[in-house]
Amino acid sequence: MARLQGPHEGHYARSPLHPDSQRSGHVDGLPVNPGAGEDSSASSLPRHYPNPGYLGMSSHSTIFNQVFSSTTPHGVAAQQDVQPSAPPISPALNDSIQDLTILEKGLFALNRLDQLEIPKLACLVQSWLERGVNLPLAGLFVPQCLTAVANWSNLPKPPWNSEDYRIDTRHRFRVLLENTRKVIAIRQDSTFELFLGQTLGENLRLEALGIFLTAAARATLDTCYFPPLFSADRQRRELIKDISLIGDWCLETCLALDCLNDLQLxxxxxxxxxxxxxxxxxxxxxxxxxxxxxxxxxxxxxxERIDEGVHNIPTFLAELRRACFARIYAADKSLAIFLGRPPRIVKDYCFLQLPAYPGITTDEYAASSDNVTQSIRSETHWGISNGNNDFPQPINYTADTRCSALFASLKEEVLLMFRKRHLNEIERISELRSRVVKQWQELPTHFRLPSSLKDCDGSQFERDFLAGTRLDYLHILLLLGLVSQKRASELDESLLEVAGEMLSITVEVIILRDRLVNSGTSLIWKVAQYGLPAAGIVSLALLHPISADCRPFPRSKMLQDLSTLVAEISIGAWIQAGEPNFALFTRATQTIRSLLDSLTAWKPHTELCNSHQNENTDLTEDWNAFIDSQPWEFEMDFWANLAEHPTLIG
Structure with missing residues (x-):
């Protein structure tokens, strides 16, 4: 029986080294470390090292293991039977500073947790889930963790703040620690229920408690009004801070125990x-x-490559690990671009992989495809669609994971081009732009925003997904346009078109926010990551128009979108002072407001009047906005008459 174990458990850790894990060849046309060839000396079996964590081909342990395999008969076969033992679980904490710190924080956190109204929090999370929202990566565990924590909190407890309560709290904390220290035993035929059984109920772990608290905090963030717990923004923010504090303690304690596993990741x-x-x-x-x-x-x-057969793990766990890689990889690129900092995860050192869609097996998908070489698994085809409609890909968090990771790979290449702007790689930019457009066109038709967001007939989740995916795609084109620009005042027509569409979609998302739910990225993130850069480009275009050779851009539409963005932020319709990114939005809106004031300031049309001075001393003296209208009527006749004003004609 193979075990899921942390890097220090039993002083051994497994390494998923095997020939396929070498990043050679191509994945869906993407070169992945072409210089790394397959090493015939690498074993296809899991390896156990007397060092913490994964150790790759360059590590000393790999070299010594190859020496051991060469000098020992049947050395590799013997390794297959080696199973690291679980670390001994002591019934009590030691008196070390670290253990005492964990104990003190744990008792404090449990005390705070008991003061929360867990049944009401559970109701909040349940109503949140019923809206079609969930945690994008931990969503598989949220319902079970919700039930387990609710049952755990309902166990009888002594009166609060009594001596018996402190004893009971210490006991509950030790049980949580002992459960968290246990290795989660897994083999290839293990079921999801077996996995959950080792993390919930009597085996409740800190990871499961942390997932529940994270879901509760996210549900509170997404809910403006829930009278059983809060009815004002101040109460809601205080509750979020309390829940987040306890959730942080759960995670920090897991990290301090040094028992890294899938659930902790x-x-x-x-x-x-x-x-x-x-x-x-x-x-x-x-x-x-x-x-x-x-x-x-x-x-x-x-x-590295995740293979069920090699690592002796069930399919659901392999898909979870692929999803972990894809979401973390995409999040790393998004944050690196947003902050202008280097990415931490570089694909030249990774095996790019995506999770499969739940309920659609690889065999079914490949058998029904015209091209049997294409697969829903990322190891053979790192893409989204193969043109087959027999198994339409559902719009869910898996779809968001796949799309975001796919675009993140292209974003990483754009980031590299920003570092080499002095080389002026025009051909490289053009080639990458073609790949971006091709990848968008290869998405399933129902993944692509067909028209205005308000005209979409899908669910709240689906509408948010369509908007987010389109914005993600346009963001790459915007970055490519910025790379190719030499001067900020010389904006390319295609760049301005992309920025204008991004701004329009962002504004529409803000306006229709009550008809959307978080499909992977929040509203605040969409505005920060996509809306503000687009608004910046549009603002530059209004200050420095593109050349006369280009077709006129929709100036009124751009002014309208900028004005709406400023108004929605200024009045606090969806974000208030003290909330995240508010200071960022405030600085941006102040600049945009100054721009709008300068562009819309009233100026007398003296030049126009002087040119007609001989014919008419005042073009407007015979014009009356209220002809055939009452002063209080502002209906069609008024606006039609206003359109005939001499300064607006043409």
Whole structure:
């Protein structure tokens, strides 16, 4: 029986090294480290090392293991039977500073948790789930964690703040620690229910508790009014901080125990997303947590190829690991672009992989395809659609994971081009733009926003997905346009067109926010990542129009979108002072407002009047806006008459 184990458990860790894990060849036309050839000396079996975490081909342990395999008869076969033992679980914490710190924080966190109204929080999360929203990566575990934590909180407890309560709290904390230290045993025929059985109920772990708290915080973020818990923004923000604080303690305790596993990686990612929404995308807390997630991804070896047969794991766990890689990889690129910092995960060192759609097996998909070489699995085809409609890909979080990771790979190449702008790689830019457009066209038709968002007939989730996917695609084109620009005042027509569409979609998303639900990225993130750059390009175009040779751009539409963006932010319709990214939006809107004031300031048309001075001393003296209208009527006749004003004709 293979085990899912942390990097220090039993002083051994598995490495998923095998010939396929070498990043040679191509994946869906994408070159992946073409210089790395397959090493025939690498074993296709899992390896166990007396060092923490994943160790790759360059590590000393790999070299010594090859020496051992060459000098020991049947050495490789003997390794297959080696199973690392679980670390011994002590019934009590030691008196070390680290253990005492964990104990003190744990008792404090459980005390705060008991003061929360868990049944009401569970109702909030349940209503949140019923709206079609979930945690994008941990969504598979949220309903079960919800039930388990609710049952755990309903267990009888002594009166609060009594001596018996403190004893009971210490006991519950030790049980949580012991459960969290246990290795989650898994073999290839293990079921999802067996996996859950080792994390919930009597085996409730801190990871499961943390996932519930993360879902509760996200549900509170997405719910403006829930009288059982809060009825004002101040109460809601305080509740979010309390829940986030306890959730952080769950994750930090897991990290301190040094028992890295799949569930902990899932919690790390969701905790990072939560902090980006609580602290803001510019916060160092969010940036640091992204680094922690990337470190855990590499330590677990999930940047390498994930193979069920080689690693002796069930399919559901392999798909979870692929989803972990895809979402973390995409999040790393998005944050790197937003902050202008280097990405932490570079695909030259990774095996690019995507999760399969739930309910559609690879065999079924390949058998019904005209091209049997294409597969829904990323190892053979790192794409989205193969033109087959027998198994239409559903719009869900898996679709969002696949699309975002696919575009993230292209964004990484654009980031590299920003570092080499002095080379002026015109051909390279053109080639990459063609690949971006081709990838968009290869998406399933129902993944592409057909028209205005308000005209879409899908669910709230689907509309948000369509808008987010379109914005993600346009964002790459915008970045490519910025790379090719020599001067900010010389805007390309295609760049301005992309920016205008991005701004229009962002404004429409803001206006229709009550008809959308989070399909993978929040409204605040959409405005920050896509809306503000687009608004910046549009503002530059209004200040420095494109050349006369280009066709006129829709100036009125751009002014309208900018005005709407400023108005929605200024009046606090969807974001208020004290919320994440508010300071960023405030600075941007102040600049846009100044631009709008300068562009829309009233100026007398003296030149126009002087040119007709001999014929008419005043072009407007015979014009009356209220001809045949009452002063209080502002209907069709008024606007038709206003359109005939001499300064508006033409």
């Amino acid at each position: 899932v919690l790390q990612y969701e905790n990072f997303i939560l902090h980006s929404q609580v602290d803001g995308d510019q916060s160092y807390h969010s940036w640091r947590r992204m680094g922690d997630v990337a470190s855990s991804l590499f330590a677990l070896g999930y940047h």
